[in-house]
Amino acid sequence: MIKIISKATSANMGPGFDCMGICLGLANALTFEEYDDAIIVNNYADTMKNRQNLIISSFYKASDIIGYSPKGLKLNVKTSVPLSRGLGSSATCITAGVLGAYLLAGEKVDLSEVFQISAKIEGHPDNVSPNIYGGMTLSYTKGDGSYSYIKFNADKKYRFVAMIPDFKLSTEKSRQVLPESYSRQDAVFNVSRTSMLIHALQTGDNELLKDALHDKIHQPYRKSLIKNYDEITTLLLENGAIGTYLSGAGPTIMGIIDNESAYKNISSALRNSEYAMGWNCEMLTVDDSGIEWYTE
Numbered sequence: 001m002i003k004i005i006s007k008a009t010s011a012n013m014g015p016g017f018d019c020m021g022i023c024l025g026l027a028n029a030l031t032f033e034e035y036d037d038a039i040i041v042n043n044y045a046d047t048m049k050n051r052q053n054l055i056i057s058s059f060y061k062a063s064d065i066i067g068y069s070p071k072g073l074k075l076n077v078k079t080s081v082p083l084s085r086g087l088g089s090s091a092t093c094i095t096a097g098v099l100g101a102y103l104l105a106g107e108k109v110d111l112s113e114v115f116q117i118s119a120k121i122e123g124h125p126d127n128v129s130p131n132i133y134g135g136m137t138l139s140y141t142k143g144d145g146s147y148s149y150i151k152f153n154a155d156k157k158y159r160f161v162a163m164i165p166d167f168k169l170s171t172e173k174s175r176q177v178l179p180e181s182y183s184r185q186d187a188v189f190n191v192s193r194t195s196m197l198i199h200a201l202q203t204g205d206n207e208l209l210k211d212a213l214h215d216k217i218h219q220p221y222r223k224s225l226i227k228n229y230d231e232i233t234t235l236l237l238e239n240g241a242i243g244t245y246l247s248g249a250g251p252t253i254m255g256i257i258d259n260e261s262a263y264k265n266i267s268s269a270l271r272n273s274e275y276a277m278g279w280n281c282e283m284l285t286v287d288d289s290g291i292e293w294y295t296e
Helices: 047-051 054-066 089-105 111-122 128-133 171-176 184-203 206-212 219-225 229-238 260-271
Strands: 002-011 020-035 039-041 072-078 136-141 147-152 159-165 243-246 253-257 279-284 292-295
Touching: 002 089, 002 128, 020 089, 020 128, 020 159, 020 184, 020 279, 039 054, 054 072, 054 089, 054 111, 089 111, 089 128, 089 292, 111 128, 111 147, 128 136, 128 147, 136 184, 147 184, 159 229, 159 260, 171 219, 184 206, 206 243, 219 229, 219 243, 229 243, 229 253, 229 260, 253 260, 260 279
Parallel strands: 039 072
Antiparallel strands: 002 020, 002 292, 020 072, 020 136, 136 147, 159 253, 159 279, 243 253
């Protein structure tokens, strides 16, 4: 039996649209076991339905690539990463499925291969790369169409306060509101802010971080899909957050803090606000290790 710990990620990070992401200390735990001729997920056997499961479909796509032909699969999943909330839930499923195929096949794990397959399934690498490698990553597509990344380490003082609402927002719907083209000024704005953001997080420069999180590519358009976006952002900033950004495609709003007292203030302010029933507040740390696996 193989156990995989696949972790949450927060992508885009303000101006880093479709290229920046960070691995967080929140994870799904999955166990993979080769089974007779059935596909069983959490003790429920339904081959047709389970084949549509993102973990299962990723497992079989990777199996085909490496030449592995399992008779069946028994999968158990303990989910902690909320679905369709902008915390990389699909990436946690995809990478676990691909890695599970390598491990059950007895193949030597090459994370660069797991990364390439996972990114192709996901369609973009910005959640997949921090999930696999941990820390903060800048991902990109190379000239030959393959994916690559650069890993950075954020200053240890930073914590991420996830404001998670009680509603979902699909990436597809969130992409539909984006314009087909952008002005040169907006493109230059985001290029400069992305460079600033990497430097600010690495060096712990709070003043630079405040400016670096501003964006003109996706957040101004997506905020209209998130009820009380402005109010929650204001609550974060007024109670100790250095800056905020929309996590992934949303709807989670992330605040960056540098001390735990700020989290206490934010949490208390939320409990005493009119939004207490609609939003959950959770403090998350940066995870530098990425995806993990064990044999049991």
